[in-house]
Amino acid sequence: MKDEAKSVHVSLPHGGGYPIVIEWGCLERLGDLFRRRSIEGGAFVLSDRTVWGLYGGAVERSLTAAGYGILERLILEPGEGSKDLATWRTALDRLVSLEDGATRSIFLMNVGGGVVGDIGGFVAASYRRGIPFVQVPTTLLAQVDSSVGGKTGVNHPGGKNLIGAFYQPRLVVADLRTLKTLDTRQLRSGLVEVVKIGLIRDASFFSYLEGNFPRVLALEEGTLGEIVRTSCEVKAEIVGRDEKEERGIRTLLNLGHTFGHALEAATGYTRYTHGEAVAVGTLCAAWTSVLLEMLPVRQYERIRLLLEGIGLPTKVPRAVTERVWEAMKRDKKFIRGRNRFVLLEAIGKARVVEDIDPSILKQALEVHLDEAPVS
Numbered sequence: 582m583k584d585e586a587k588s589v590h591v592s593l594p595h596g597g598g599y600p601i602v603i604e605w606g607c608l609e610r611l612g613d614l615f616r617r618r619s620i621e622g623g624a625f626v627l628s629d630r631t632v633w634g635l636y637g638g639a640v641e642r643s644l645t646a647a648g649y650g651i652l653e654r655l656i657l658e659p660g661e662g663s664k665d666l667a668t669w670r671t672a673l674d675r676l677v678s679l680e681d682g683a684t685r686s687i688f689l690m691n692v693g694g695g696v697v698g699d700i701g702g703f704v705a706a707s708y709r710r711g712i713p714f715v716q717v718p719t720t721l722l723a724q725v726d727s728s729v730g731g732k733t734g735v736n737h738p739g740g741k742n743l744i745g746a747f748y749q750p751r752l753v754v755a756d757l758r759t760l761k762t763l764d765t766r767q768l769r770s771g772l773v774e775v776v777k778i779g780l781i782r783d784a785s786f787f788s789y790l791e792g793n794f795p796r797v798l799a800l801e802e803g804t805l806g807e808i809v810r811t812s813c814e815v816k817a818e819i820v821g822r823d824e825k826e827e828r829g830i831r832t833l834l835n836l837g838h839t840f841g842h843a844l845e846a847a848t849g850y851t852r853y854t855h856g857e858a859v860a861v862g863t864l865c866a867a868w869t870s871v872l873l874e875m876l877p878v879r880q881y882e883r884i885r886l887l888l889e890g891i892g893l894p895t896k897v898p899r900a901v902t903e904r905v906w907e908a909m910k911r912d913k914k915f916i917r918g919r920n921r922f923v924l925l926e927a928i929g930k931a932r933v934v935e936d937i938d939p940s941i942l943k944q945a946l947e948v949h950l951d952e953a954p955v956s
């Protein structure tokens with residue numbers, strides 16, 4: 582089929598698993614996909630105002646046509662601000678009042694980006710110690726990363742993603758066509774996680790991205806399908822071997838995230854998207870690898886050129902450097918002197934390195950300073 586990429590399967594280490602359906606336009610047959618996967622009961626929908634406004638009608642029509650009832654819709658304000666315990670509590674209260682003592686089967690359906698998926702997954706994990714849920718990711722980041730692998734949760738004033746659980750969905754349905762309405766900044770940010778997949782696992786995929794990222798940004802169906810499918814295959818393979826990040830394999834997916842999280846925290850989570858902060862973080866991690874003589878400078882340059890070409894930031898504003906450094910030092914692991922970073926041995930090959938001399942990390946940060954004033 583011309584515009585259809587094949588599904589990817591996640592096989593979990595202790596048995597079971599689930600398909601990730603990746604197609605252009607598959608929202609229209611969502612109900613049918615649920616039937617095929619033997620999903621029973623009525624749907625509790627979690628989405629955000631933007632996404633539901635764009636796709637709610639199509640989702641509802643498809644479910645109704647397949648004989649599913651929609652029991653409740655909880656539509657959130659878009660953005661990270663909704664990803665908190667208050668939203669989680671509201672969803673649980675609605676679930677409890679829906680049931681009203683009667684026993685009927687309910688499944689949760691998350692339609693949206695990583696925010697909706699993370700909260701909804703955690704609600705599904707918590708209610709009655711776990712009800713089935715389906716991810717319908719609508720951002721590139723959610724399609725290639727957050728909807729796959731069962732990391733669910735919410736933020737707490739004490740930290741991002743501090744409260745949560747590992748809980749796997751029954752099905753993931755990624756309709757590539759939904760990316761047409763995503764703004765370009767979000768698209769570029771999602772591409773960082775795709776570049777990360779190439780960097781940690783697959784040098785030829787990285788080369789493919791160097792040659793094809795303009796086609797992704799132009800939303801060419803075939804290229805989009807190729808990069809989402811490859812990213813999901815790699816993530817599925819990693820989750821299949823290390824579901825709960827206990828064996829140091831899933832940890833590799835955190836490339837660029839320690840520097841990135843510090844940059845997000847230092848700028849109050851408002852200046853950068855997650856992906857943009859991870860782009861800068863990835864360059865800092867790559868330069869740390871250069872300083873430790875693990876990675877040739879030429880390969881660092883290829884990474885920088887690709888991220889720059891995509892249109893991502895590659896510098897840290899000088900005005901926030903001290904705050905970034907302080908945020909990194911607040912990391913518990915860092916203070917105990919047993920810091921742990923994902924570094925690169927080559928494009929396509931990453932490994933975890935511990936106890937890096939803080940002066941090297943600081944140098945890596947300082948190489949990426951931008952003198953422009955913070956806007």
Ligand SMILES: NC(=O)c1ccc[n+]([C@@H]2O[C@H](COP(=O)([O-])OP(=O)(O)OC[C@H]3O[C@@H](n4cnc5c(N)ncnc54)[C@H](O)[C@@H]3O)[C@@H](O)[C@H]2O)c1
Nearest residue numbers: 631659660694695696697719720722723727732759762763
């Ligand atoms: N669970 C995991 O493994 C994992 C991995 C990476 C990131 N995350 C989490 O994911 C979250 C970020 O996810 P995100 O980048 O998808 O952000 P998001 O969910 O906030 O979505 C970004 C914006 O895009 C809008 N949007 C979504 N789909 C759209 C569409 N098709 N058309 C138009 N607008 C659309 C949303 O309304 C929102 O304003 C963070 O909370 C992060 O912690 C989780």
